[in-house]
Amino acid sequence: MIRFLKRINVYELVRPVGQMVLFSLGSAAFMSAIAISLALALDGTAVGASLMDKYNVSLYTYTMLNLPQVIIDGLTIGFVYAAIALGYTMVYGVLEFINFAHSEIFAVGAFVGVELLIALDGMGILAGASLGMAYAYLILAIILGMMAAGGLAVAVERVAYRPLRGASRLVPLISAIGVSFLLQDVIRLVESLTSGQFNRIMPTFGNFDSRIVFGKIAMGTSKLTLGISVKSIIVIGSAVLMLVGLNYLVNATRVGKAIRAVAQDRPTASLMGINVNRIISLTFLVGGLLGGAAGVLYALKFTRIDPFVGFFPGLKAFTAAVLGGIGNMTGALLGGIVLGMLETFAGSYMGVFTMGAAGSEYKDIFAFSILILVLIFRPQGLMGKHVMQKA
Amino acid sequence: MSLLEVDNIHSYYGQIHALKGISVEVNEGEIVTLIGSNGAGKSTILRTISGMMHPKKGMISFEGKDISKKEPHEIVTAGMVHVPEGRGIFPTLTVKENLEMGAFTVTDSRVIEERMEYGFSLFPRLKERIDQFGGTLSGGEQQMLAIARGLMMDPHLLMLDEPSMGLAPILVELIFDIIKDLNATRGTTILLVEQNALMALSIAHRGYVLQTGEITATDTAANLRNNEEVQKAYLGVS
Ligand SMILES: Nc1ncnc2c1ncn2[C@@H]1O[C@H](COP(=O)(O)OP(=O)(O)O)[C@@H](O)[C@H]1O
Ligand SMILES: [Mg+2]
Numbered sequence: 237m238i239r240f241l242k243r244i245n246v247y248e249l250v251r252p253v254g255q256m257v258l259f260s261l262g263s264a265a266f267m268s269a270i271a272i273s274l275a276l277a278l279d280g281t282a283v284g285a286s287l288m289d290k291y292n293v294s295l296y297t298y299t300m301l302n303l304p305q306v307i308i309d310g311l312t313i314g315f316v317y318a319a320i321a322l323g324y325t326m327v328y329g330v331l332e333f334i335n336f337a338h339s340e341i342f343a344v345g346a347f348v349g350v351e352l353l354i355a356l357d358g359m360g361i362l363a364g365a366s367l368g369m370a371y372a373y374l375i376l377a378i379i380l381g382m383m384a385a386g387g388l389a390v391a392v393e394r395v396a397y398r399p400l401r402g403a404s405r406l407v408p409l410i411s412a413i414g415v416s417f418l419l420q421d422v423i424r425l426v427e428s429l430t431s432g433q434f435n436r437i438m439p440t441f442g443n444f445d446s447r448i449v450f451g452k453i454a455m456g457t458s459k460l461t462l463g464i465s466v467k468s469i470i471v472i473g474s475a476v477l478m479l480v481g482l483n484y485l486v487n488a489t490r491v492g493k494a495i496r497a498v499a500q501d502r503p504t505a506s507l508m509g510i511n512v513n514r515i516i517s518l519t520f521l522v523g524g525l526l527g528g529a530a531g532v533l534y535a536l537k538f539t540r541i542d543p544f545v546g547f548f549p550g551l552k553a554f555t556a557a558v559l560g561g562i563g564n565m566t567g568a569l570l571g572g573i574v575l576g577m578l579e580t581f582a583g584s585y586m587g588v589f590t591m592g593a594a595g596s597e598y599k600d601i602f603a604f605s606i607l608i609l610v611l612i613f614r615p616q617g618l619m620g621k622h623v624m625q626k627a
Numbered sequence: 628m629s630l631l632e633v634d635n636i637h638s639y640y641g642q643i644h645a646l647k648g649i650s651v652e653v654n655e656g657e658i659v660t661l662i663g664s665n666g667a668g669k670s671t672i673l674r675t676i677s678g679m680m681h682p683k684k685g686m687i688s689f690e691g692k693d694i695s696k697k698e699p700h701e702i703v704t705a706g707m708v709h710v711p712e713g714r715g716i717f718p719t720l721t722v723k724e725n726l727e728m729g730a731f732t733v734t735d736s737r738v739i740e741e742r743m744e745y746g747f748s749l750f751p752r753l754k755e756r757i758d759q760f761g762g763t764l765s766g767g768e769q770q771m772l773a774i775a776r777g778l779m780m781d782p783h784l785l786m787l788d789e790p791s792m793g794l795a796p797i798l799v800e801l802i803f804d805i806i807k808d809l810n811a812t813r814g815t816t817i818l819l820v821e822q823n824a825l826m827a828l829s830i831a832h833r834g835y836v837l838q839t840g841e842i843t844a845t846d847t848a849a850n851l852r853n854n855e856e857v858q859k860a861y862l863g864v865s
Contacts, residue, residue, distance in 0.1 A: 490727070497717050497728050503679055504715030509703035509732040509780065 245488040252483040252569075256476060259570050263314075263577040264307045271306075271585050275299035283591055298588065301460050306584045307577070312468045312537060314576025315475035319530040320553030321560070321568035322482060323389075323523030329499045329563040330519045333405070336412040337392055338527055339550020340419035341385045345528025346535045346545055347423055349381030350436050357439035370442030378474065378532045385528025388419075389520040398513070423543040435542045438535045444470065471533045478526055479569060485522070486565065495519060499563075548600065552579070555607040561617025570618060578602055628691055630655045630816055631676070631707075631784055636685030636695075638668075638675045645671045647840040648685070653784065653818050658810050660819040660827040660848070662861055663837030669820040670712050672837075673786050676818075677709035678702045689784070704732050708782035712789050712820075714773040718762025722753055725761045725772055729779030739779070746775030749805055767798040774805065785809070786818045791826060799823070803830055824861040828852045836861070 275295045278284055284295040291298070320342055327335045356362050356373055365373060396415050400408045427434055449463035486492040497505040498515045506512045534549060535541050556575045560567025583599035610617060631653040638646040645668050653659045661669045674680050676687055678699040687695040694702055699709075717725050726746060730739045747754040750771040756764060764772060770790055777785055787806065791799040807830045809815045821827035828834055828848045836844040836857060844857065851857050 490731070493720065493724050493728060494731060496720060500717045500719060501715055503699075504711060504717070505728070506679065506699035507677060507703065507709050507711060507715065508728045508776075509700045510728070511698070511700045 245484070248484050248488040249480060252480050253476070255566060255569060256479065256573075259573045260311055260314075263574045264310070267310070267577050267581045268303060268307070271299050271303070271581055272296070274585075274589055278589060283589060286591055287588060295588070299585065302584055304460070304462050306580055308464050308468050309584075310577035310580035311573065312471045312576070313580060314573040315472050315479075316530050316534050316537070316549065316572075317553045317556045317576050318569045318572025319475050319478060319526045319533075320549060321557040321572045322479070322565060323527045324554050324557040325560075325562055325565060325568040326486075326495075326519050326523050328557070329565075330495065330516060331397075332563075333397070333408050334412070334554070334562075335389075335397075335520075335523070336409065336550075337396075337415040337419060338389075338523065339546035339553075340416050340423075341389050341392070341524050341546075342527040342531045342534075342550060343423060343541070343543065343546030344388055344419065344531070345381035345385035345524075346531030346541050347381075347427075347436065347543075348384040348528070349377035349532030350438050350535045350541055351431075352377045352380050353439050353441075354431075354436065357441065362439055362441040365441060367443060370444075374442065374444070374470070374536070378529050381532040382525045382528040385531065386521045386524035389524025389527070390517050393517060393520040398516075420543050420546075427543065435540060438539045438541070442466075444536065467537055471537050474529065474533055478529060482522065482526065483565070491515075491518065552600075552603045555603050555610075559606055559610050559617055561619040564617065564619045567617050567619035574618075575603055575606065578606070629653060630690060631818070632686075632688045633672070633676065634686045634688075636675060636682035636687060638671055638680055638682050640671075640680075645840055646675065646682070649837075649840070649842060651818075651835055651842075653816060655783075655816055656810070656814055657833060658806070658817045658819060658831045660821055660824075660831040660834045661837055662821055662824040662827055662834060662851075662857075664861070665822065666839075667837040668840040669837055670788055671840075673709055673711075673788050673818070673820060676702075677707065677786065679709075700732075703780060706780070706783040707786065708777045708780050708784070709786045710773050710777040710788060710790070712792070714769045716761040716764070716769045716772055719760055721758050721760055722764070722772060723757050726753075726776050726779055729776035733780070742779050742781060743775075746778055749778075750775055766793050767795065770794060770798070770802060774802070778809075782815065784816045784818060786820070788820045789822060790819075791821065791823045799826060806830060824857070825852075 279295045287293060287295050287298060320338070323338045323341070324335060327333060353362065353373065362370070362373060392415055396411045397408050400411055424434060444467045445465065447463045447465045449461060451462050453460040453462065486495055494505065494510045494515050495518065497508065497510060498512055502512055552575060553572065556571035557568050559575060560569065560571030579599050579602055582602045583596035586598060587595035629652040633649060633651040635648050635650050636646055637644070637648060649672055651672065661672060663669055675682050678694070678697050678701065682695055685695070686693060689705055689707055694705065717728065720728065726743050727739065730742060733739055752768055753771055753775055756768060761769065761772060774790065790802050790806070794802065803826055806817060806819065810817050819827055819831060828851055831848040834846065834848050834851045835842050836851065844851065844854065846854065
């Protein structure tokens with residue numbers, strides 16, 4: 237046991253946590269500074285006046301009151317994006333190929349997890365479950381979603397990508413888009429055959445919807461409540477655990493070194509005795525496991541899913557991967573957090589700052605504007621060159 | 628029975644017929660060299676032997692077993708290691724990690740450690756660079772790393788593709804001394820591909836001369852050195 241503990245590389249456990257804290261605090265501070273400056277600047281204008289008229293609160297106070305919730309929501313969705321983005325980035329790192337079916341892998345994970353919980357709910361098991369059992373069922377749903385998504389990702393690679401490996405780069409890309417549509421329709425078919433409904437709702441159980449309140453701060457005439465929903469803690473906590481685990485796998489284990497070796501030079505890796513196909517399958521498996529877990533967590537946070545549920549999170553996670561530098565795992569983490577934060581800030585404040593002219597329905601524009609801007613001005617992404625890739 | 632027997636193989640790159648009926652034999656304990664000008668097919672022979680590509684016709688056997696349809700990772704575990712042209716150092720793995728990759732299929736960490744130490748005894752420079760990324764090494768150091776990494780499997784047969792390429796003369800000499808020494812003291816059998824024919828023939832027991840995918844001559848190294856055709860074409864003697 238001691239021997240085993242000695243071989244644990246503590247640095248590779250601490251380093252990713254440090255990065256997450258740094259990226260979270262950094263992007264929260266950056267976005268808050270922008271929101272507060274805008275609020276202060278707009279307070280004296282018609283925007284501030286109209287808010288004062290309606291709610292008797294200054295724009296600055298309003299911004300500050302909402303800030304904690306916005307940051308927590310931003311982090312929650314940011315970690316979900318990061319978990320999905322890692323699936324894109326790992327596959328890209330190893331194969332230089334964008335797995336556009338990853339969004340549907342995510343969706344399948346969400347469906348499998350939610351269907352399990354709906355089934356348990358239908359049997360009346362969830363309603364009477366103790367808190368401990370509620371968590372056990374949620375964990376079971378996450379694990380099942382992960383297994384389904386991981387297995388599916390491996391199968392998709394085997395059937396739809398591997399036979400095309402020698403072909404030009406566009407060919408597997410088109411295959412991936414085809415698989416993506418196919419999987420959407422398979423979900424629809426299965427749902428219409430079994431439940432007859434495309435929209436599935438995550439059952440309410442456990443204490444996931446309650447809020448933990450840390451305290452209240454007086455803010456002019458209003459009170460600022462500092463709190464966080466249990467859901468958000470679960471989403472962030474699970475994502476952090478998975479990301480630390482993934483980082484450890486890739487950076488501190490023998491098989492992780494093999495993944496990096498295959499990413500850097502596939503023919504030479506095979507000369508080392510590495511079974512390259514197996515490493516590629518493993519990469520898809522790991523990406524699928526993360527995507528599947530992200531799917532169930534997403535369903536927990538947003539409650540409603542449908543067969544197209546993968547599309548926007550998938551596209552945004554892809555944007556996050558590109559923003560961080562595709563192929564770069566730290567970049568995917570940074571990109572996910574930054575994008576989640578940016579989008580939530582935009583969604584929460586844009587409506588007020590523009591007097592309702594551009595509400596939260598425009599928040600998606602930010603994600604995709606970022607994609608375009610990054611591709612034009614910094615195609616290698618924020619973190620630069622692919623860490624797993626050839627220098 | 629020879630350790631390695633390559634029997635009349637044909638290899639293609641798409642439509643390009645790169646090997647047109649090549650037969651090569653390597654006996655236990657020998658240093659055998661393949662010489663020939665650029666594009667003759669030397670690297671293709673090694674790639675076909677190590678399973679990176681498969682021959683369309685012909686047969687390759689190693690220790691009496693047919694390996695012509697095996698994958699590279701299977702051939703490595705059979706005891707044959709190919710150090711590729713251009714060294715194939717993983718640029719963002721450290722020197723240590725590169726060496727560990729060389730022993731990927733070895734699970735006993737003590738054995739890995741021992742072999743790494745042996746590599747450091749041959750190339751002390753690598754030990755000084757142990758935590759440096761492979762991509763930051765000089766060309767000579769990368770070649771040392773490539774050879775040390777190849778030895779991490781303790782192969783029966785070591786195939787080296789142009790280990791002298793791009794190195795300063797003094798380093799070329801060091802590398803060739805080590806190859807000779809490996810063969811003499813450890814009994815490692817070596818198949819050496821070289822454009823530097825003079826150097827290769829000076830340490831080899833036997834050699835094959837290759838031209839556009841065909842073998843044009845084979846003999847002992849001493850005889851090849853004295854062969855007029857070979858001298859004209861590859862040894863710069865006129
Ligand atoms: N990847 C490849 N694709 C197509 N043709 C190749 C490839 N590699 C080598 N060739 C061709 O095969 C022939 C033999 O090449 P090679 O074995 O690399 O020669 P050598 O190692 O003797 O310089 C050459 O004509 C070369 O152009
Ligand atoms: Mg060559």
